[in-house]
Structure formats: structure tokens, C-alpha cells
Amino acid sequence: MRRITAIILQVLLCSGIALLGDYLVELAHLKISGSILGMVLLFVLLKSGILKLHWFEGGADWLHSRLVLFFVPSAVGISQYGALMKSDGVFLLLTIVISTLAVMVVTGWSGHLLNRFARKPIPAPIPVAAEEEKLHG
Known part of the structure; x- marks a missing residue:
């Protein structure tokens, strides 16, 4: 149960950074995707040591293992x-x-x-x- 809770929190943290990227793009009227800015933001926060990699690993592994499911809607749309x-x-x-x-x-x-x-x-x-x-x- 503890592991599931940790994974949920890690996925929420990843999602929060992606949403922050979306918000910053909208706020600054940038010509870049919010998800790209979110990834850059995550990279900078990890490299600076503000965020630690182990805070994301379980959630990122979980998302990665289910990545193919995120492409099903586009395949159905085709x-x-x-x-x-x-x-x-x-x-x-x-x-x-x-x-x-x-x-x-x-x-x-x-x-x-x-x-x-x-x-x-x-x-x-x-x-x-x-x-x-x-x-x-």
C-alpha cells in the first residue's frame, strides 16, 4: 500500500510540473508547448538539486511501463x-x-x-x- 501511495504521489508530482509548464506558457504567451517547458523545468530542477531523482523514479517507471496505453486513443482516432x-x-x-x-x-x-x-x-x-x-x- 505504501508503494502504491508513493507511485501516485510521484505521478501527481510529474503531472504538476507538466501543468506548471502549461501555465507558464499561457502566462508568458510563449510559442512552445507547455509539456516541453515542463520537461525543461524538471531537468533544471533535477540538475540544480532542488528536486531529487528518487522522488520521481517509481512514478516515472510506472508511467513508462504503461506508455503504449497513451497511444491507443490516437490509433483509434486514425x-x-x-x-x-x-x-x-x-x-x-x-x-x-x-x-x-x-x-x-x-x-x-x-x-x-x-x-x-x-x-x-x-x-x-x-x-x-x-x-x-x-x-x-
Whole structure:
């Protein structure tokens, strides 16, 4: 029971941050999705140490394990457009495949680029004997 309560609270915390992102977008009239701003806000709060990762892990794992259920409504919605799928289904599928590949390539390239810039060269360690010789001449 304690675990279920913790998961519910963690999901509510995730939802609260997403709603805060929506609110801030509406308040500031930003041209960005509220959920994107919520993710950026969550990232900043986690990296700054204001929020701790373990406060979210159980709820995030639970949401992730049920992620496919969140796509069912859109899949059911597509079924309402049978005529469109018959006439332009191949082009729609091609567009989806190409855009998915583009997102994967750009994401991978961006991650690689950021990783390359994040690496700082580590100076070679100076042997203890050489260090002592420098100090004592």
C-alpha cells in the first residue's frame, strides 16, 4: 500500500510540473508547448538539486511501463479517417518514417556533439617522485 501511495504521489508530482509548464506558457504567451517547458523545468530542477531523482523514479517507471496505453486513443482516432488512409496512406506512412528517421539522426548527432563538447581533457598524472623533485629542487 505504501508503494502504491508513493507511485501516485510521484505521478501527481510529474503531472504538476507538466501543468506548471502549461501555465507558464499561457502566462508568458510563449510559442512552445507547455509539456516541453515542463520537461525543461524538471531537468533544471533535477540538475540544480532542488528536486531529487528518487522522488520521481517509481512514478516515472510506472508511467513508462504503461506508455503504449497513451497511444491507443490516437490509433483509434486514425480509424475514423479510413478514406484518407486509403487515398493518402502510403504518403502519410512515408512522411512518418522519414520524419522519425530525421528525428533519430538529429537527436543522435546532437547527443554526440554535446558529448564531445562536454568532455574535458584530463591532465596526465605527475608521478609522485617527479612532483617531489620539483618542490625540493
